[in-house]
Amino acid sequence: MCGIAGLYYSATPKPVDPARIQAMADAQAHRGPDGSGVWTAPGVGLGHRRLSIIDVAGSPQPMSSADQALTVTYNGEIYNFIELRTELQALGAHFVTGGDTEVLLHGWTAWGPAMLGRLNGMFAFALHDSRRQCLFMARDRLGVKPLHYVELSDGGLAFASELKGLLAHPLLRREPDIRAVEDYMAFGYVPDDACLVAGVKKLPAGHSLLIERGKSVPAPSRWWGVDFSRRATGSVKALEEELVSRMRDAVRSRLVSDVPLGAFLSGGVDSSAVVALMAEASSKAVRTCTIGFDEAGHDERAYARQIAERFATDHRERVVAADDFALIDTLVAAFDEPFADASALATYRVCELARENVTVALSGDGADEALAGYRRYKFQAAEERVRALLPVTMRASVFGKLGGIYPKADWAPRAFRAKTTLLALAEDGAEAYARSVGVTTPTLRAMLFSTEAKRALGGHRAEDRYIRAMRDAPARDAIDRAQYADFQHWLPGDILTKTDRTSMAVSLEAREPLLDYRFVEFAASLPVSMRLRGGQGKWLMKKAMERYLPKDILYRPKMGFVTPISAWFRGPLAGEAGALAKSRLLSQMFDTRTIERIATEHRAGRAEHGRTLWQLMMLERSMQRLFG
Structure with missing residues (x-):
């Protein structure tokens, strides 16, 4: 690389x-x-x-x-x-x-x-x-x-x-x-x-x-674009065999290297599948590495260890603190532009660990986008079924009013956030999905931006690119459209940027076999029911991998690492939150009184603004490097 x-x-x-x-x-x-x-x-x-x-x-x-x-x-x-x-x-x-x-x-x-x-x-x-x-x-x-x-x-x-x-x-x-x-x-x-x-x-x-x-x-x-408008035909068994064949070819093609090669292993479905196929293709023990966290609710080392033992990998792991915010300036320097996906801290640490022993590491990136693995696809499918039952005017009237009076509960899992769901049902499907992939709502952004900044925006709205992508998508179904938009924006802008910058920061080459274009094209052609079924994303992939992986790996709930951002801004980063309103660079674009208010409300526990404060802090630090 x-x-x-x-x-x-x-x-x-x-x-x-x-x-x-x-x-x-x-x-x-x-x-x-x-x-x-x-x-x-x-x-x-x-x-x-x-x-x-x-x-x-x-x-x-x-x-x-x-x-x-x-x-x-x-x-x-x-x-x-x-x-x-x-x-x-x-x-x-x-x-x-x-x-x-x-x-x-x-x-x-x-x-x-x-x-x-x-x-x-x-x-x-x-x-x-x-x-x-x-x-x-x-x-x-x-x-x-x-x-x-x-x-x-x-x-x-x-x-x-x-x-x-x-x-x-x-x-x-x-x-x-x-x-x-x-x-x-x-x-x-x-x-x-x-x-x-x-x-x-x-x-x-x-x-x-x-x-x-x-x-x-x-x-x-x-010169290329993913096409969700075609549909593969054949029995479940035949498509399952083709999926495994394409995954196997993708993994094997990425094992060519004249330097030490290994894999990231989280213990989740995607990285475990990659390691299983690497072990099948390799005559030597696959080198794997895992990052664990000192918060038990987010530590997946036991699952990673289970896979490492199953395939006799040369496994290494390291525990890092959940409050690993000392990396912030390192990440700001690596990304250049502001990047507020806090999982970048964990990604950097696993890249750092891998680089101690290998120069190339395979990852499981791409399967969620290709095979509808994110929970938001399940919600989108359910909401679209409801939208189809009622005319637009009735939905806007009924669900819009209910959503307006229902109490806000951003702290709860989305399935229990009725206000969010009701407002989403009142909207067009593309509009609702564009908001669902966002972090800071249009309402809060309107409060944050200064009058001059809003005038300079000239009507530009971030969500519009998602809506255009979904409406112009070569697709047959609402889930096709959502996945297509994610391939246009979320995948390159967030997931691949995160992996590229964190791996390259430590001079490590990351390879993504589940983004082999032949695998992606095949996945996009699968009937939606083979991507998402019974609330299970990546349905066909999980079924196909039952021959390799135990069911408690394939069908366990996603865990993932949730950075305790909110706690940081009420603890060790509370001073940072307070200083944001005094930033010269932020004051050129934002209403500083609004920043001060949300920082105060958050520190006092009266409201939840951790993600917004994190965004503002990463923006301020990036702007200091770029324009300070």
Whole structure:
């Protein structure tokens, strides 16, 4: 895994200072501590930081073709590179390295942009073609690997894996985008179609960008998207066998490595399934690692240990304190933009533990999105059944009024939050789902933002992107639409950003076999009843894995780690909560009296505002680094 950076001048081929490219790459040294490289030519410069995984001694980057016409800087892994090498050799290609990077050079020569459809992997790369006078950038189907870019005042386009790579360029104007603040306050992360630094863009998952000399920078082009409109046919048994086959292929393809490899093991269904299939495919004991917590209600070590013993893994575990807030500044530095998913603390710790013994770790990320594993899908399905029984006007009248008078109970599990459910039933399904994936409600955001900030937003509302995605989804069912929207926003913006930044912060490569695009495409084609049945998400996967895993692993309630944020802001972080209202940066966008009020109410126990205070604190610290 690596970090990439570069500059491209499409209008006129201005000279590029290699030192500037080096600085942009070195800002991401944690992504590639094993080597670095810079290549420049008139109007273009490419930089690279390398974490050696395949062909450790060879494959330096940036890499050029034999005739020097093509040069690429690349971050990722192409899991089918050996098959592609064979195919390209049959077309006359001559390879001089043993890694996967060179496949991009020969693939571009043979197929041009169409080569993307042949790649199975996680990647972000930039390829310069001196003959065609262009720069081609692309990102993998699901958005596992990041790529940021920005047009500069001198006519150049700068790009980098992480925002900090762009921040190393002196011409980047550091101004906050108020719309991204709205998005962050709504979801707890800055989505991939936004950036806290105005003008910076993220190449969307499954998109490419072709910039030609003498032409302006176009909009990215989509080259892949998940399709929920098709339906697989066959018996439950046949689909079950196909699902296991696709999972097995996905895991095995991700075991190729020239450095030590292991897996995260939480004791949940997804990571346990990955470990089971790794053990099946490996002649050696699989290396696994688990983080435990000093709060018994959230400690899954016993379940992880059960799986480790079942498959005779080389298992390591470590206990961390639930009040592990000392990591806050480390995470702020790793993410650049504010990120309020508090599970990032635990993810960082398990990556840190894994890196002590391995350089590559497989995770179970992706199964919940692909196979409707989140509880919110179950609620959405139930609410849609009720919506279908009553006309819109009656629902708005009856449920809206009931929801308005019902007492608020955010502290309770959603199944018992009648106010939330009643208000959701009064709304359109897409509107209700968009709110359900949020953190801070539109009502509270309206109270928090200052009059000037609301004017600057110009009607921009974070939830609208979710609603558009659901209404435009290639789908047949409400659950299809919800999953599709999560693939567009939640997965790349939260889950994959969290895994990428925390793993790369400790120079660890994380691989997600359950996000193999062939597995995802198959899962999206399954009838909804095979994804979600009887209140059980991932129904077919759990049934299929009964041959590998005990039922108390497959069918136990999700536990997960719940960071005690609320307690922190009434205890060790109470001072932080009080100081938020005095922040110069926050006062430029928010009503400080409202911040002071919610901090006071929370500290006194009169109201529950822990998540909002956490969001504001992470935003303030990120803004200090970016704009302070």
